[in-house]
Amino acid sequence: MTDETTSRVHTTAPVRLARQIRGLSDRAVAWIFIAPTIFLLLAINIFPLIWTIRLSLTNYRANRTSADLEWVGLRNYQRILNDPDIWNSMQATAHFLLWTLVLQVLIGFTLAYLINKKFRGNDMWTTIIVLPMMLSPAVVGNFWTFLYQPQIGLFNYVVGFLTGADPSSFSMIGDVALAPWSIVIVDTWMWTPFVMLICLAGLRSIPDSIYEAAECDRASKWRQFWTITIPMALPFLMLAVLFRGIENFKMFDLVVQLTGGGPGSITELTSINLKREAFEKWRTGYASAYAVILFVTVFGLASIYVKALNKVKER
Template sequence: INRQFRTHSFWTTLILFPMMLSPAVVGNFWTLLFQPQIGPFNYVVAFFTGIPPTSFSMIGDVALAPWTIVLVDTWMWTPYVMLICLAGLRSIPDYIYEAAEVDRASPLRQFWSITLPMVTPFLMLAVLFRAIENFKMFDMVNLLTSGGPGSTTELASITLKREAFEKWNTGYSSAFAIILFVTVFGAANIYVKAPNQVKNR
């Protein structure tokens, strides 16, 4: 996608489309897809495996529910990471690659010596944003599984909501929120300093 071609704008927009949707819309959309009775996902799996489509539930099975969250989150946010990486690729001056070609560096050597080191700060930035977003994740998981089955997919945000607004454990929820804030702040501090170290190296 870093190369220009005739339908470049169309494909870029199509790839970035999941990122433009709100988590609530994504949660409802995938909940419908994973419904054992009417969802197309189970019927596709049944077609290839021969398993009855109503015999399993992706969001109701203890073993499958976490992978469902991973699948939906990857579908939604991979375009965002790709966009950051694309910005990193386009920030690399062409003359560096031209100099490498003059030195007869192979494409693989150019990737390891030029592309990857110069894109690494952007990758670290993407990891930082995704880590913070994972701590904030609530809408999508709440709509898909509500933290279930059991507590298999229960996130920190869902636990905080239950303790504060369902059980009314205000002391526990306040302490939990402070710990969560300190954790996010510490992780952000580490990831902010890491790109500078990579850049200096």
């Protein structure tokens, strides 16, 4: 092949390719770009979910791959729903969810409301408040475990003083009544800045002209807060609750770092219980059914919540 022929091939090939692309419809071009993403979603999300549902209907054990696989149907689901330990972990998770969401929303919105007021050092204080959420949960867990230790833990001295306990031997994470609250405190300290940032975005999206019109109508600051600030910032508040609710329902690493799931089962959340069934007892089929139940619970509650959020946005 001569140099002239080679140059013709190189020049005509892109032209032919361009003509072929031009002949495609917009829908076909869109599918060409979307297809890799859809394939990744199917491979990473949908296929593992289908495989988990399949395993949940069997007695499969990951440490006994050579054993005969028995089809048990819905027996795993029945055992889970009738297991009192499962319901205790659900109750512990609900307690953790409720108080972390309440505290984080109240404190986060308060901080956002204060920071939204322009004052000297505004940016510096915002950066300082946001620092905890930049840390790794493992680092936070070890740091707060040190604070909860007897003799040197600051919280132990405060709680010991209030309850009359000896600070040299008292530990919040070792007390049955206070261990859940020790986790709530740490999670609130770490993730309240996240809620604050979302609330701050909501507050700064409110036009100043609305407040100016309310002042012209002689509305008090308190009335402006309840009739303008809260209603217009409510979708952002609900969005923060949705994000933190989903994340806290899956909470695992921070609890393990602080308490290891103890004392007893008082801090054994659903994620810790699921890990124990799957990787300590090696009941993979049972754990798969447990995971499916948790997924359906979160998905159902989140769907209902999103519908309520959309209704609030439409107002």
